[in-house]
Amino acid sequence: MRFVFSPPADEAAGLLTLPFGEPLEEWQDKRLVEIRQRGLSRHVVRFVADGGELYALKSISERLARREYRLLRALAERGVPAVKVVGIVVDRGPDLDAILVTRFLEYSTTYRALFSNPRVGHPSDRLLDALVELLVRLHLSGFFWGDCSLSNTLFRYDAGTLAAYLVDAETSEQHPSLSTGQRLWDVELATERTGGELLDLQAGGLLPAEVDPLSFGEKLSQRYDRLWDELTREEKLRPTEQRHRIAKRLRRLNDLGFDADELELISTPDGNKLRIRTKVAEAGQHSAQLFRQTGITADEHQARRLLNDIASFRGYLEQKSSSPVSETVAAHRWLEEVYDPVVAAIPVGLRDRLAPPEIFHEILEHRWYLSEQAGTDVGTTAAAKSYFKTVLPTVPDPLTTATEYVAELSRLPDQGGGSSA
Amino acid sequence: MAPVKLEKINKVYENGFHAVKDLSVDIADGEFMVLVGPSGCGKTTALRMVAGLEDITSGILRIGGKEANDETPKQRDIAMVFQNYALYPHMTVAENIGFALKLRKLPKDQLKAKVNEAAEILGLTAWLDRKPGQLSGGQRQRVAMGRAIVREPSVFLMDEPLSNLDAKLRVQMRAEVQRIQRRIGVSTIYVTHDQVEAMTMGDRVTVLRSGVLQQVDTPQVLYDNPDNIFVAAFIGSPSMNLYDAVLGESMRSLKLGSQEIDLPESVVLARPALRRYAGKKVVVGLRPEHLPAESDNATGPKLVGDVELIEALGSEQVVHFTIDANRVLAEGAVDKDEAAAVKHGEGVARVGAKVPVKVGDRITFAVSIEDMKFFDEATGLAIRS
Numbered sequence: 001m002r003f004v005f006s007p008p009a010d011e012a013a014g015l016l017t018l019p020f021g022e023p024l025e026e027w028q029d030k031r032l033v034e035i036r037q038r039g040l041s042r043h044v045v046r047f048v049a050d051g052g053e054l055y056a057l058k059s060i061s062e063r064l065a066r067r068e069y070r071l072l073r074a075l076a077e078r079g080v081p082a083v084k085v086v087g088i089v090v091d092r093g094p095d096l097d098a099i100l101v102t103r104f105l106e107y108s109t110t111y112r113a114l115f116s117n118p119r120v121g122h123p124s125d126r127l128l129d130a131l132v133e134l135l136v137r138l139h140l141s142g143f144f145w146g147d148c149s150l151s152n153t154l155f156r157y158d159a160g161t162l163a164a165y166l167v168d169a170e171t172s173e174q175h176p177s178l179s180t181g182q183r184l185w186d187v188e189l190a191t192e193r194t195g196g197e198l199l200d201l202q203a204g205g206l207l208p209a210e211v212d213p214l215s216f217g218e219k220l221s222q223r224y225d226r227l228w229d230e231l232t233r234e235e236k237l238r239p240t241e242q243r244h245r246i247a248k249r250l251r252r253l254n255d256l257g258f259d260a261d262e263l264e265l266i267s268t269p270d271g272n273k274l275r276i277r278t279k280v281a282e283a284g285q286h287s288a289q290l291f292r293q294t295g296i297t298a299d300e301h302q303a304r305r306l307l308n309d310i311a312s313f314r315g316y317l318e319q320k321s322s323s324p325v326s327e328t329v330a331a332h333r334w335l336e337e338v339y340d341p342v343v344a345a346i347p348v349g350l351r352d353r354l355a356p357p358e359i360f361h362e363i364l365e366h367r368w369y370l371s372e373q374a375g376t377d378v379g380t381t382a383a384a385k386s387y388f389k390t391v392l393p394t395v396p397d398p399l400t401t402a403t404e405y406v407a408e409l410s411r412l413p414d415q416g417g418g419s420s421a
Numbered sequence: 422m423a424p425v426k427l428e429k430i431n432k433v434y435e436n437g438f439h440a441v442k443d444l445s446v447d448i449a450d451g452e453f454m455v456l457v458g459p460s461g462c463g464k465t466t467a468l469r470m471v472a473g474l475e476d477i478t479s480g481i482l483r484i485g486g487k488e489a490n491d492e493t494p495k496q497r498d499i500a501m502v503f504q505n506y507a508l509y510p511h512m513t514v515a516e517n518i519g520f521a522l523k524l525r526k527l528p529k530d531q532l533k534a535k536v537n538e539a540a541e542i543l544g545l546t547a548w549l550d551r552k553p554g555q556l557s558g559g560q561r562q563r564v565a566m567g568r569a570i571v572r573e574p575s576v577f578l579m580d581e582p583l584s585n586l587d588a589k590l591r592v593q594m595r596a597e598v599q600r601i602q603r604r605i606g607v608s609t610i611y612v613t614h615d616q617v618e619a620m621t622m623g624d625r626v627t628v629l630r631s632g633v634l635q636q637v638d639t640p641q642v643l644y645d646n647p648d649n650i651f652v653a654a655f656i657g658s659p660s661m662n663l664y665d666a667v668l669g670e671s672m673r674s675l676k677l678g679s680q681e682i683d684l685p686e687s688v689v690l691a692r693p694a695l696r697r698y699a700g701k702k703v704v705v706g707l708r709p710e711h712l713p714a715e716s717d718n719a720t721g722p723k724l725v726g727d728v729e730l731i732e733a734l735g736s737e738q739v740v741h742f743t744i745d746a747n748r749v750l751a752e753g754a755v756d757k758d759e760a761a762a763v764k765h766g767e768g769v770a771r772v773g774a775k776v777p778v779k780v781g782d783r784i785t786f787a788v789s790i791e792d793m794k795f796f797d798e799a800t801g802l803a804i805r806s
Contacts, residue, residue: 040507061585144474151507176435181473185494195524196509204511214524 005087005101006073012086014050015101020089024059024099040151040197041168047104054104055086056167062090064170065098071143071169072102078141081134082166083154105165107157107355111150111197114162115207117396122208123162124216130155130164132223133257135190136231138166140258140278144182146171148190150197157354159301159361187224191217231258231278238271246274253278254285257300293331296339298357305361310334342384350388353395363387422607423485423498423575424450425471430480432466432632440466442632444480451606453599455623457613459655459753463632464612465580471610472578473497485575500574502582506565508553515540515549518567532571539570542604558590563597570605577602577609583618595622616656620644628652630753644708646794650801653706653794654754659739661706662768663749665798670700677705678746678766682722682788694804695795703804704749706794709739712770712786714778722788726768728780740770740778751801 001020005012019027025044033047033054044059060068065088072085086101114123131153138145145152145166152168175182198213207213231253237245242265250260253276264275284300290307291297298306314330342363343356354362367383378386425448432441441463448454456464469475471482473494482489489497508517516523519536527535540546543563553561569577582598583591599622602609613619619626620640628635628643628651636648640656647653653661667676672689675682689695695703715723726742743766770786778784795804 040510042507064585149507179474179476181476181494185472185474188495192521192524193507196507196520199516199520199523200509200511203509203513203516206511214526217524 001089001093002091003087003089004069006085011051011053012055012101015048015055015086018048018057020092020099021096023096024057040149040200056083056102056104058100058102059097060100060170062088062098065090065100068100068169068172071172071174074174075138075141075143075166075169075172078143080137080141080143080166081163082169102167105154105156105167107352107358108154108165109156110154112201112206113396114155115201115211122211124211126162127155127164128216128220128223130162131190131194132220132227134164134166135186135224136227137258138172139178139183139186139228140231142175142177144173144175144178145169145186146173146189147193148186149193151193156299157358158299159305159358160365161301163299163301183228187221190224191221194220227256231256232276234273234275236268236271237265237274242272249274249276257284293328294335294339296335296357298355302355302357302361305364306339306357309338309360309364313338338380342380345384345388347388347392350392350395353392353397359387359392362391366391422450424448424452424483425576425608425610426481426483426486427467427471428481428483430467430470430482431478432463432470432475433478440632441470444629444632444634446627446634446637448608448610450608453602453609453611453622453624455611455613455619455626456629457616457619457626457655458629458635460614461631462629462753464614464627464629466632467629468578468580468610468612471497471576472499472501498575499578500569500572500576502566502569502577502579506561506568508556508561508564510553513550513552514545514556514564517553517564518545518571521568522571535571535573536567539567542570542601543567558586559593559597562586562590562594566598566601570601574607577607579609579611581613582611584613598622617658620656626656628655630655646803646805647706648803650704650706650749650796651751651754653796653803654751657708659709659769660755661708661794662712662770663704663706663751663796664744664766664768665702665747665749666705667702668695668698668700672696672699675705677724678744680724680744680746682724682790684722685790688790688793691791692795692805694806698795698797698804702798704796704798704801706796707768707788708792709769709771711789711792712768712772713789714770714772714776715785715787722790724786724788726770726784726786728778728782728784729764729767731778731780733774735774737774738772738776738778740772740784741767742770742784743767 003016018029018031024046027046029048031048031050033049035047046057048055048057069085069088072082075082076084083102083105086103088101089099092098111127114127127150131148131150134153135145135148147168147170152166154165154167155162156165195213195217198207198211198216201207202213246263253260258278260276260278262277266273266275284303286303286307287298287300290303293310296306310331313334314325314327317325317330317333339360342360346356346359363380363384366387367378367380370378370383370386427444427446430441430444431439433439444467446454456467458464466475470477473492477490484497509520512520515536518539519532522532522535536549537546540549543566545560545563545567548556548560553564556564583594586594595618611622623640625637625639626643627637630651636643636652643652643656647656650663654663664677669675669684672695673684673686675684712724724744726744728740728742730741732739743764746766748765748767772778796802797804
């Protein structure tokens with residue numbers, strides 16, 4: 001038996017004691033976790049909690065496992081949102097396929113869980129936006145997915161929006177760039193598969209009545225075209241407006257989470273033609289800034305929200321002291337006086353419902369709502385207390401988390417997480 | 422349904438790699454065409470150009486007589502079969518087959534008629550109201566095929582669709598795919614690296630090597646009359662035995678290593694071009710079944726070999742032997758590990774199950790001389806007329 005792990009592999013060392021010599025479907029190990037509301041999978045997929053982490057293990061032929069391992073690493077190198085691959089296990093014994101090991105995405109959820117427990121209206125719009133953005137990111141990075149579906153995607157809340165992560169790269173291909181045919185075929189497959197998945201939910205009585213599976217795919221295709229066009233279209237510029245229009249276009253690219261890799265201005269009789277080669281942006285600038293200032297890891301929209309709160313806290317400090325307060329000092333004090341106390345106050349039994357930055361974002365939303373009702377600012381502490389009492393308990397149980405709670409979940413009936421590795 | 426015509430198609434990638442070179446193939450309406458060749462031969466690239474997934478560098482692709490070079494995959498009206506199918510657990514077999522038509526808002530009665538027809542072809546009529554969880558592996562594959570059938574595409578494209586199935590199901594599905602394709606009569610292009618799959622499934626087979634067309638013909642013609650050494654070595658299992666040889670000046674004998682084989686006049690009469698090789702080197706080829714063990718009273722050409730290994734198959738014995746002639750290996754026809762393991766002068770013969778033979782024996786084979794193939798040593802091309 002051979003284990004091939006991406007460094008650092010120490011965290012996955014505990015997995016080596018799993019019964020890899022037996023068929024995955026027959027494992028009895030106590031570290032196995034049952035996951036509810038998983039997506040659909042053609043292969044045997046099981047989940048293991050070990051050392052405070054949760055892993056997805058997929059039984060698949062060695063050829064496909066090695067391929068997917070390589071592709072998932074390549075996706076990570078390009079900064080495309082995808083599950084992190086841990087390694088593969090091959091030569092397990094006669095008639096046994098290889099096993100691909102990926103790390104389960106913390107605080108993630110599946111389309112089935114989202115539709116069965118809609119929190120703020122049904123999630124189809126946000127799902128579509130997230131999936132389309134992921135598909136565009138893949139295509140700009142030269143990846144053909146080949147099996148874009150809701151089952152092959154995990155979602156994370158990001159300050160009210162959803163962020164999508166690729167889970168299954170079994171059919172993906174990496175090219176220097178994609179042909180139009182490859183892109184359109186990927187969109188065609190995505191349109192059909194997402195439609196099929198929603199029809200399946202409908203057939204199982206699991207789809208809210210207001211969601212129309214027949215139009216979901218159409219919308220996906222339209223939104224993809226719109227975003228792709230916005231990111232890559234050529235436009236003609238008059239010399240007088242050139243600087244302004246280029247700056248505006250680049251700002252819009254950044255707002256959408258993308259960067260310009262190369263700008264090309266081509267002279268034509270009607271003016272200059274602007275051609276932009278767009279690339280997937282490095283890790284979000286707001287996420288990076290928040291991490292630098294506070295050490296908090298958050299998704300992009302969450303980070304923007306938290307940075308706004310730091311800025312307003314800084315204003316409050318300056319007003320109170322009647323003197324300037326540096327950004328660094330403000331961030332440090334915000335962490336100590338605002339964020340950490342709120343996070344520490346999250347009731348123990350509810351800690352794994354959402355990621356702490358998402359909870360903090362929701363408390364800020366709740367504060368705004370309560371303040372509107374009261375006609376005065378109720379403050380973060382009161383808002384947090386109310387939120388913990390009235391809102392957080394209504395958030396669906398976690399599909400999984402990376403805490404010890406996972407182990408507890410595995411011992412409880414009808415619990416678990418969700419994925420479609 | 423539509424014919425597909427590739428006219429001098431080329432694919433050159435941005436890095437300069439020339440993957441497909443001047444490929445011209447006609448696929449008739451309703452024909453099952455298999456593209457086969459070793460890894461890197463360009464078969465998948467060719468298929469992807471037909472699908473619209475790869476841009477065509479030069480040449481013309483016609484589907485249904487219409488130039489399709491600039492059409493999107495959707496406009497080409499093709500169906501990729503089997504690729505990464507997912508069966509939906511809450512939907513019945515009928516719903517699983519017909520869901521794509523439902524998404525296209527096809528009227529219910531038409532949808533039902535198409536699903537019923539596909540189910541009848543696939544032998545799934547009795548299962549239409551069941552859920553996928555109640556199906557066998559083969560039935561699940563047929564549901565996936567059903568999805569493609571109900572779309573009524575002009576062309577089916579299949580890229581190694583059976584490669585991930587276990588051996589038993591793969592053999593079962595080969596026959597099933599072939600039967601269904603014949604029944605619905607849709608032009609089909611099927612890519613495989615497995616020459617056995619190619620030979621058993623295709624109406625015709627296109628053999629490719631390094632992006633270049635080697636031969637396109639029916640499986641039997643490819644087997645009986647390969648155009649060159651590569652096709653001779655690639656098609657057939659076990660492979661054709663290919664050796665360096667020298668034709669006698671009088672054209673009545675052939676020297677293989679230290680052995681001289683008599684050539685009846687009929688051999689040259691059937692291959693007039695062979696006269697140009699009098700006294701010269703050629704490559705000769707003999708299929709394993711053309712080397713039966715010599716019977717006691719047999720006359721005619723003979724070849725003597727030393728038995729190295731015997732595979733007893735019950736109905737026959739596959740005898741691995743060596744002679745002292747140079748074995749010719751066609752580059753790419755067998756994988757590198759296999760090629761490296763081939764011994765000097767190694768050959769394979771099929772002999773009767775009851776022939777008493779054991780490892781270490783020296784055995785005399787009766788050479789079926791009329792079936793012997795001759796190839797030009799330099800070009801590798803068959804010497805025929």
